[in-house]
Amino acid sequence: MNIQQFQHDLITWFKEEKRDLPWRQTADPYRIWVSEIMLQQTRVDTVIPFYNRFLEKFPTLEALAGAEEQEILKAWEGLGYYSRVRNLQAGVREVSEQYGGTVPDTRKDISALKGVGPYTAGAVLSIAYGVPEHAVDGNVMRVLSRILLIEEDIAKPKTRKRFEEAVMQLISHEDPSSFNQGLMELGALICTPTTPKCLLCPVREHCAAFHEGRQNELPVKTKAKKNKSVSFLMAAIRQEDKFLVEQRPAQGLLAGMWQFPLLEAKADLLPAEAEEILTAVLKGDVDQAEKVISFKHIFSHITWEVEGFIAGGKNMEAPNGMRWVTVREMHELPMANPMKKMIEALKVRGVLE
DNA sequence: AACTCGTGGCC
């Protein structure tokens, strides 16, 4: 492989064909950092509106450092992987306090920040500071597995190191940013998971898999195991003009998000059974239960099968960790999709505005 | 190393 020629072909193509994305309009390390966190396991088209809103609300590192947790969660609502934004804020606060607000420019220092792993460290270093450091994501592993004909399983953690070493051999020291982004852009536009567009590829002459006609066999990636299912009872309990809501635990799935009371329960609950369970668990007078919706919500590793009920409460105190809120107040709270599905069902039913 | 942690789009 002629490395100089490869760098030139990749970088020239990238500068010519790169998409016009919001985070390519800035040199602000904070903004590039935010984009890299949002883009983790998330599609570009999904990220764009979140990125724009988020930076309108938190335009500077200090603005994010000073925000309330509920505020940042609300800004992240609907994007998923909510620990990302908590870790991002923790990292930002550390930069504010330990580095005077300037994002550090060495792998050692930036990697020590919350939420900044090997990929994000290299991405921010190369894109914001022009440091020749590897930034190996799924795109890069796919692209280089083909170009270099690497047959190791990219689903295995150990394999990433092999690609990091490869990038350090190949990376341009004149333009590390365009080189790293070029590899990712190539993976997104040309060297796609299925049916790569080799005839449009700017580096196909450097590609070992293309020369052997084996581009469709790579990368090697073992399949993920499929997820399990759990049944829940979700209850919108109305008392006067308020509904009972609870905050999820600070750790784990959808940490810190708000929802109608949610209880693990058997499938196909009757309204009477739901009333009985709710009365016992909430230690209150719950009546008039009616089923509103039944839906599946598929997370990456688990599936919720939710049966949603509307019910009435009488002279109930809010149990620990729960609150009575008006509909207006409810909409200020960060809520994940299962809760939103229930709210939508209540709107359809005319229970909610 | 294996598992957790969301969402929406695609075929």
Added chain:
DNA sequence: TGGCCAAGAGT
């Protein structure tokens, strides 16, 4: 429609 995926990190 179910499986797979998309600029990963924390534990």
